[in-house]
Amino acid sequence: MIRDILFAVVLIVxxxxxxxxxxxxxxxxxxxxxxxxxxxxxxVSVDIIxxxxxxxIKKQSIKKENLFKGLFxxxxxxxxxxxxxxxxxxxxxxxxxxxxxxxxFLSFYLKKTHxxxxxxxVFVFSLSVTLLFYFIFYKLFNIQLPRGILS
Numbered sequence: 001m002i003r004d005i006l007f008a009v010v011l012i013v014x015x016x017x018x019x020x021x022x023x024x025x026x027x028x029x030x031x032x033x034x035x036x037x038x039x040x041x042x043x044v045s046v047d048i049i050x051x052x053x054x055x056x057i058k059k060q061s062i063k064k065e066n067l068f069k070g071l072f073x074x075x076x077x078x079x080x081x082x083x084x085x086x087x088x089x090x091x092x093x094x095x096x097x098x099x100x101x102x103x104x105f106l107s108f109y110l111k112k113t114h115x116x117x118x119x120x121x122v123f124v125f126s127l128s129v130t131l132l133f134y135f136i137f138y139k140l141f142n143i144q145l146p147r148g149i150l151s
Contacts, residue, residue, distance in 0.1 A: 004051060007076055008044045014083075015041040029143050075110065082106055094148020099130040 019037040022030040086102040093101070103126040111118070137143045 001051060001055060003076070005048055007080070008048050008051075010080060011044045012041050015044070032141055032143065078109060079106065082109070090148075091146045092148055094150045095145035096130055096134060096150060097148060098146075099133070100126045103129055 015037040019034050019041075022033045022037075024030075082102060082105060086098055089101075090098045100123075104122055107122045107125065111122075134145065138145050
């Protein structure tokens with residue numbers, strides 16, 4: 001429970017940072033990202049409230065546990081680190097390269113496979129998802145994405 005709430009708070013902080021970061025863009029460029037951030041923060045806040053209320057209704061005390069040990073016991077901690085690394089390298093590498101690497105590393109970590117055919121599948125999946133989001137945001141919504149080393 002504590003781990004879930006901690007992860008939810010991290011998501012709210014990321015949503016707030018995202019909301020603030022796109023504020024300097026024009027209205028048409030910032031509208032969609034800000035709405036996504038508001039919806040994310042709202043839904044996660046409601047989830048936190050329901051989790052806390054559920055604990056108090058059952059009259060169970062919240063156990064104190066080592067948060068960081070529990071966070072890295074499962075895969076959530078590594079996923080958070082990969083997301084933070086993605087955010088850090090996004091501007092320098094660009095959206096396409098950073099997203100392909102992020103999705104690829106995340107897929108390898110979650111699937112834990114090293115067969116050649118699986119590497120090809122992960123690369124094709126990473127490339128197709130990245131290009132899909134690129135065309136949706138860049139072409140359809142006219143949102144400028146970081147070009148990085150491709151510019």
